[in-house]
Amino acid sequence: MALQKEDRRIPRLMRAIVAASIALLMPVALSGTAVADGGKSSRTWTVQVGSESSDQAIQGMSFLPENIYINAGDKITWKANAAEIHTVTFLAEGQSLESTQPFNPGNPQYVEPQGGNSYDGKTYYNSGVMTNVSDSGFKEVGRYALKFPDAGDFTYYCLVHGMAMKGTVHVRDAGTDYPYTQSQYDRQTNKQERKILRDGYEQWDAARAKADDHTVIAGADNGTAMLMRFVRAHIVVHVGDEVTFVNDGMGAPHTVTFGEEPADELAAVGDPADFTGGDLSSGLMPPMSTFTVKFNKAGEFDYICALHDFMGMKGTVEVRD
Ligand SMILES: [Cu+2]
Structure with a gap:
């Protein structure tokens, strides 16, 4: 029994070394392996909306992961992950982001859910104001779920932060192998959240100096x-x-x-x-x-x-x- 344990340890160590060298070569890219779709049933994926330090002093303007690859028929749940308010907003065909700026807190098109729960690829869909606190002054939405019945690349924005905060849902045909698993996305997300916090503390130091x-x-x-x-x-x-x-x-x-x-x-x-x-x-x-x-x-x-x-x-x- 002890021998078997020993045997297993070596390939695991090698995998770790390979993973570490890939991480060194491509610090931002995911080291993903294709995952078979596995057939009929549709999957639900999770994207984090915003990120923050525990004292809320540092806030991230980011959808994590920024790019997600799913198959037609799958669903995404966006989860509010910060006190700062954000939205998940798919603009209508022909609508420019500029025409929506700046954020208008008095307009229900900005602050309340719009559109249904299945994305049609061309009309306006909005989560409403997403935050993980209850004292933001808005009627908060903690989760926003959308089903994607059709293939295509769909970019969405946060109406509060405009160009600074966008994400893309890449929907491929049903049955396509997935490039990444949810746990690979989650690891990438954790890494990016740590970078946001580091950058935030650097700005805090710079602010003290000024x-x-x-x-x-x-x-x-x-x-x-x-x-x-x-x-x-x-x-x-x-x-x-x-x-x-x-x-x-x-x-x-x-x-x-x-x-x-x-x-x-x-x-x-x-x-x-x-x-x-x-x-x-x-x-x-x-x-x-x-x-x-x-x-x-x-x-x-x-x-x-x-x-x-x-x-x-x-x-x-x-x-x-
Ligand atoms: Cu402020």
């Missing part, structure tokens, strides 16, 4: 990994000082909002040149934009990002005489 008592980094992102924090979240200034808030990202919008959150969370409110307390909001701060506030009264002023406060994106400016 911030000072009069410069607050109001979120950052590299187009895939996002930092949902104000850095420095607590600053001390003096009456008459100006503070500049910088959206240091490429893809995600933020707000700087003091006092009551406006009914339209993206509306600009108040006069930033003379802030003495009360309601003041930058309105939507697109990537690479700034918002400067002059503090003319002593006190402690709390603020939030109206879009991401439920993930902990909040700060305080302490103004001294």
Whole structure:
């Protein structure tokens, strides 16, 4: 018996070495082996929507796996995997992504499920707002399932993050061998999630290096990994000082909002040149934009990002005489 065990160990070790060398050669590609369709019954596959650190500070704009190969008749279930809101949206024939941007939180075409549960390849299908929390301010959808009866390559988008976040479902004829198993996709997903977190923590370090008592980094992102924090979240200034808030990202919008959150969370409110307390909001701060506030009264002023406060994106400016 002991001998048999010994015998098995060698090929396993060799397989590990082969797998490791393939991984070295193709760090992004999957080392997949074809899997027989196995006949009649259709399969259900899983795609993760978003990814995040446990404190929600880092969010990933990604569908994982981004590309999935299934057969006609199979089904995909998208699972909300992060606090940040996302959608799974197949545009109608002839509809451009640009015409849907920016995301409109007040429009049911964006935030509520649209289309049936079997994809026809040409009309508009939308999951509605997907998130894994219950305090996003939207009616959340935790899972979205679609059946794919016909072969074709179908690209879908997140309406919140536009070009930064897309995926493709490759549907082949029923009976075609699958290039990858779900567990191979899952391993690829875990690897990519780890990279998103590493990138996010790098941006956090970069934000700390850029911030000072009069410069607050109001979120950052590299187009895939996002930092949902104000850095420095607590600053001390003096009456008459100006503070500049910088959206240091490429893809995600933020707000700087003091006092009551406006009914339209993206509306600009108040006069930033003379802030003495009360309601003041930058309105939507697109990537690479700034918002400067002059503090003319002593006190402690709390603020939030109206879009991401439920993930902990909040700060305080302490103004001294
Ligand atoms: Cu934000």
